[in-house]
Amino acid sequence: MAALVSGAHLTGWSKEKEAFDFFYLKGILEAILALLQIKDWSLSNEDLPPFLHPGRAAKLYIGGEYLGYLGEIHPTVAENFDLPEKANVMEIDLSVLLAEGAGHIVYQSVSKYPGVEIDLAFLANEEDPAGEIAAAIKRNGGEILQQVELFDIYQGNQIEAGQKSLAYKLKFQAPERTLTAEEINGKVEMIRQGLKEEYGILLRS
Numbered sequence: 001m002a003a004l005v006s007g008a009h010l011t012g013w014s015k016e017k018e019a020f021d022f023f024y025l026k027g028i029l030e031a032i033l034a035l036l037q038i039k040d041w042s043l044s045n046e047d048l049p050p051f052l053h054p055g056r057a058a059k060l061y062i063g064g065e066y067l068g069y070l071g072e073i074h075p076t077v078a079e080n081f082d083l084p085e086k087a088n089v090m091e092i093d094l095s096v097l098l099a100e101g102a103g104h105i106v107y108q109s110v111s112k113y114p115g116v117e118i119d120l121a122f123l124a125n126e127e128d129p130a131g132e133i134a135a136a137i138k139r140n141g142g143e144i145l146q147q148v149e150l151f152d153i154y155q156g157n158q159i160e161a162g163q164k165s166l167a168y169k170l171k172f173q174a175p176e177r178t179l180t181a182e183e184i185n186g187k188v189e190m191i192r193q194g195l196k197e198e199y200g201i202l203l204r205s
Contacts, residue, residue: 001090002090002091003089006083006086022056022070022072024088025071036097036100037101041060042131042135044061045058051074052069053072053073059131061135064134065131067092068093070092113174115146115173116171117170117172119170123163123165128164128166128201133166140190142187148170154167
């Protein structure tokens with residue numbers, strides 16, 4: 001499955017046009033994943049294809065398996081091909097996506113209870129795959145962990161050679177109640193322990 005978006009669109013007669021950007025394409029992907037009832041997915045910006053913008057692109061993993069990429073075409077590539085506007089592309093292995101999806105669609109109401117987003121950073125070995133770590137976070141987070149997204153990889157000052165810092169955004173939400181701080185803290189502790197046992201990596205303070 002492949003897609004390309006470029007230009008801008010109107011969101012209302014009295015509003016300014018909004019660009020078809022990386023986040024617009026990401027929203028389409030999230031809608032497809034939700035339609036197929038796929039929950040064990042994650043995004044990583046590690047080892048991106050060189051033709052994509054390093055800060056506005058991601059790779060899709062389901063259960064730790066790589067399925068494809070989405071993102072803005074790198075400015076240098078766009079210039080080489082004389083593209084008049086920014087362009088964003090997506091290429092996903094549809095056969096795997098459909099195989100991972102549910103066999104039938106069941107309606108699920110949108111939760112009226114607020115979700116809670118938190119950021120966690122882990123100190124991992126350089127060779128540890130970010131997608132597999134995201135999948136491990138999802139497993140240990142349980143049913144109330146709705147989404148895991150890698151948003152930063154850092155190597156440099158204050159990070160030892162051979163290691164990297166991986167920062168993930170986590171969204172917790174329950175369909176039938178407002179989550180308590182104790183519940184979320186308990187899941188964070190389970191994630192911390194699980195990743196330490198599986199990968200030997202530590203939660204950064």
